[in-house]
Amino acid sequence: MISANTPLSIQTPKPVDATIDAASLTYQQIKERYQAAGQGHLLTFYDDLSDEEQAHLLAQLQTLNVERSNRIHQKATTCPSPMLTNQSVLLAPLPEECFDSTLEASSEKIQEWQTIGLEQISQNKVGVILLAGGQGTRLGSSAPKGCYNIDLPSSKSLFQIQAERILKLQQLASQQEGAQRKVVIPWYIMTSGPTRPATTKFFEEHNYFGLDRENVIFFEQGTLPCMTFDGKIMMESKSQIAVAPDGNGGVYAALRGTGVLANMAERKIEYLHAYCVDNCLVRVADPVFIGYCIQKNADCGAKVVRKKSPDEPVGVVCLRNATFNVVEYSEIDEEVAHRINPKNGQLAFGAGNIANHFYTVDFLNRVESFEGELEYHIARKKIKSLDFATGQVITPKQVNGMKLEMFVFDVFPFTQRMAVFEVDRREEFSPLKNAPGTGQDCPETSRRDILQQHVRFIENAGGKVIVGEDDKQIEGAPTLEISPLVTYSGEGLSDIVAGKSIKTPISIASLEDLKNAVF
Template sequence: MTIQTETLSQVETLKTKYEQAGQGQVFQFYDELNVEEKARLMEQLLEIDVERVNSIYQKAIQASTVSHHNEQVEPLTKDVFDTILTDDEQPTNSRKRKYKDIQDWETLGLSLIAKNQVAVILMAGGQGTRLGSSAPKGCYDINLPSKKSLFQLQAERILRLQEVAQQYALPQQQKVIIPWYIMTSGPTHQPTVDFFKQHQFFGLDEKNITFFEQGTLPCLTMDGKIIMESKGKVAIAPDGNGGIYAAVQNKGVIEDLKRRGILYTHCYCVDNCLAKVADPVFVGYCVSKETDCGVKVVRKTKPDEPVGVVCRRGGRYGVVEYSEISKELSEKRDPEDGGLMLRAANIVNHFFSTAFLERVPEFAGELEYHIAKKKIKHVDISTGETVVPTSNSGMKLECFVFDVFPFSQHFSVLEVDRKEEFSPLKNAPGTGVDCPETSRRDLISQHIRFVQAAGGTVKGVPSHITDASQIPDDCHLEISPWVSYAGEGLSDVVNGKVVVTPAVIETRQDLIKVTHH
């Protein structure tokens, strides 16, 4: 009897709280539910901070009505921007100097990794819905000859980098470890954990992999009411990739970074098969500039390419979405080099100091939430019937990972080579753009370039390919990241020789087998 009374009083208290917040509709069908359904709904409602939801909604609505069009959009200033791209028209001395900078950054990055001061945070909350898969995106197989998933490619890059960095460690030092923190979402969490277990964590030590869930927010009607997915369940959605900042605070990640003595993290998105995980060049570059928040970009190819660009808006660093840039501004050219004025395309690839991640709560209240209008399946509050809408019926509220840029005290941007570092997987097979076929082609063409740069040739492939489309469709060459992270360590085997395809290189021994005079 006491238990029931306490439960009843809990229900009444919560009901009052939601009613006072103008969200009493969540209890509309409570009395119709069975005991288990009531308990599950109560658990869900207790986890939601309803006042915070209302406050985020108000902020998002205000932000959506404020026009940014009057704010001055300017390119990045030279003091925060560097590029690893070398222009063949530059004087040789200038090219040499740039190459030396890159070497210095790489050496610094590897020495920091060797001191166990660098970790990796992976944003892996997305499902492969657009790819026609219900599994987490990281489990996706882009049809490489080896059949490796995106998760496996990234795990093997970490393994190889730990090995390379070991050469920079002091003789008495323990093993080099790059901890991997993997941010999942509600739907992807358990399948991701299960996938890693099923594959024995891809050869990495389980102790150095942490899975943590990003937060969620209730879906709302256009006028800010919490949507019920069914009579006993609130419709919820992940809070966007910017949810990473609250998640690292709330899920003990920052605590673990500090316990391990990690000073710097590399943070990237799971859907890029070319991601240079814990890239020593990027880490070294950012640390050499005392960066607290850094971003990698690629050069925007044409004025109408639909990408966000990193720039200054209203005097602060940030990302301006493609839709927010006028045609005139997107076509504007730099008088010095003739390139696009706004050219730093955002690829969701970041560097953070642990101190910066720790500081985010100080300005978290100022971060924007963005409205994403969606078709949200829901129960009609007046009739109790399930509605599967054919047009946008509500909104999801999201924050973006780049929303923190204006709060950085030492911001840095490094431009990298698109063909070596960026091939996003967004669209269904057969689309022809950012799809499994383009990802696979881009990775295979990179491995061919690795062989060519090491002084070898690949049978049937033109030397010095500049574009992935030059590769014959039947050319299947895959070099495991176990063997080479970025093309290093191949020349002693392939220099002056021919690599015969098809070939999947999992060990140096495999490489020797397929290499002929």
């Protein structure tokens, strides 16, 4: 078992040594196995390879579960879409008993949920899973997306903002009566193969942003081979299979296969919060969300935001065939999308999915029992690949293959007790998806949304924000940044700012800074 005290404790299994004698990899057995699976073409150029290249190829083929790959392709391409028949029969709004909203709940109820969550955090029963496998390609960066600087006055990256929220929450939880001597929220960070080295290096260079190194655990999501539409595995060279990450839904197999679940068991963690790295407003290990799900006795939970309009291109959490699911906006017809709940006047299908989830560890351990039933989704792509007729690598101008992936919400139909929690979009959801200057879900909107939130923090605490003459107010937001080390979600400010003013532009890094800034 992996020790909970081992630095960077989850290590990706080492690949087979490429210098190993090819004969020891039982070439004939592998050849027969792949021919039986209809994938014998992968050895077409075997005799042209050097000894080292042959060993490298055989190592891949020996590791790959080719029969599973074939089953996944068959299931993904032959199962009819569940949305092809009458949606009025298939789709239903969320049951009232599993849904609550911070937009409607009383402050007393929200405080009750928060107290439950903080109590569990204070007993070291809560961990965090960060889905951070993506690169910032669309942002014009080759670095992992979490390294991206959205141009806050402090120049903090997404990783640093989230790390500091964990630090602050550990501090808040340690103030709970009966708290553990040292409150720890372990951070399990899922990378992809391409982002792993750069991510770990970034954390090392920044001294883990003040977190204890042994409580920041990296692990890699899995991969699946790229395939042609008729089910043939593709190659990117004569000695290399073409593979792609298996989607954020690959987190479940990765948690098990890399030893993360065993690490959680050793730490006696019972509850997990999972989210995507690109949301700059995410409340990491949110005690309100965790407390709500625990009070509901949920084994799986989803945080959602209210859709802006029926046509907003966002997936919706609802019932499909009487089970919980996320239905993509493109799969919902106009009549269903516009349907109104007569009890509250809101959209009946308005629970916008933001990939922000709660799990019990028991549920994560149970995923293996139904993993074979999970959906795989086809992403049709232009894939650079080997032409088996000529032996040349071609860069296609048109779509020529598919990448198969799972989505993190594909487990929802298998939950026994689901909880759906609606939160205020402007306080908790601002995704970073697009290049600078696009005006939507881009670095400028992320920066604006954080700064505007920090203005609200001051105003809600009874203070007044005065915009200075030299404040450029980029994107219309006064330049007021408050470090997560000062406040997690606006708490602890009123004693300092109530009845006082603060002038922008200003960046507050500590409570002392705040005390010196008000007048």
